[in-house]
Amino acid sequence: xxxxxxAQQLREAKHVVVFTGAGASAESGIPTFRDALTGLWxxxxxxxxxxxxAYRGDPALCWGWYEWRRxxxxxxxxxEAHRAIAEFAKRVPKLTLVTQNVDDLHERAGSQDVIHLxxxxxxxxxxxxxxxxxxxxxxxxxxxxxxxxEPPQCSACGGYVRPGVVWFGEMLPEDAxxxxxxxxxxxxxxxxxxxxxxxxxxxxxxxRALGHGATVVHINPERFNISSREHFLQxxxxxxxxGLLTEAFGDPLVTExxxx
Numbered sequence: 001x002x003x004x005x006x007a008q009q010l011r012e013a014k015h016v017v018v019f020t021g022a023g024a025s026a027e028s029g030i031p032t033f034r035d036a037l038t039g040l041w042x043x044x045x046x047x048x049x050x051x052x053x054a055y056r057g058d059p060a061l062c063w064g065w066y067e068w069r070r071x072x073x074x075x076x077x078x079x080e081a082h083r084a085i086a087e088f089a090k091r092v093p094k095l096t097l098v099t100q101n102v103d104d105l106h107e108r109a110g111s112q113d114v115i116h117l118x119x120x121x122x123x124x125x126x127x128x129x130x131x132x133x134x135x136x137x138x139x140x141x142x143x144x145x146x147x148x149x150e151p152p153q154c155s156a157c158g159g160y161v162r163p164g165v166v167w168f169g170e171m172l173p174e175d176a177x178x179x180x181x182x183x184x185x186x187x188x189x190x191x192x193x194x195x196x197x198x199x200x201x202x203x204x205x206x207x208r209a210l211g212h213g214a215t216v217v218h219i220n221p222e223r224f225n226i227s228s229r230e231h232f233l234q235x236x237x238x239x240x241x242x243g244l245l246t247e248a249f250g251d252p253l254v255t256e257x258x259x260x
Contacts (some may be wrong), residue, residue, distance in 0.1 A: 023194020
């Protein structure tokens, strides 16, 4: 499928689903789990820090890891892909945005009602009683190479506060998952951005859309295997999404000028 063909389908679509993964935020400088880590974190497997057992075993290490990640997000800015998605929502009758990312870059770009399948770094809660933690998190600048940080404690039960993300071995939030599935089954066009579709159950969404007759398009800088019924646009999400917006609706984003 060419970008022109996809642009035509977007003009005609009644319901578009955009599904984003880590690659959509990587262009904003947010490290993915596959990126090489530095400093304190180079000695640890991120996947082994993202479990309930790891957190209970060493709360200061795991909280420090997630605060390091959250600070990366705080300093980052939405990229052109985030802004283009928000702009698409103004051009099509209905757009549902589903993300695997735990940052808030979509919201800061202007998207509303984002479905977060894997939770958010900005929604901590008690690991024992589940009560939301609403006090401000530390705003102190953290060392670039990371550090151990003692987590705050829950005001209700005294338990440690944990990041509001979905850890390995945990179920996805029921409401978010149900909403994502329903949107996938009802959309005309499903655009998957920055995710290779290997993490289940989230990876089921494009397959569910395909099974219900939607056009499924993957946007990624690196090609991976897809079925003969799916489509692939290879390149940076920021470039391709801005180009699609312009081609489909003839109204390019207003962006900052960059001096070469």
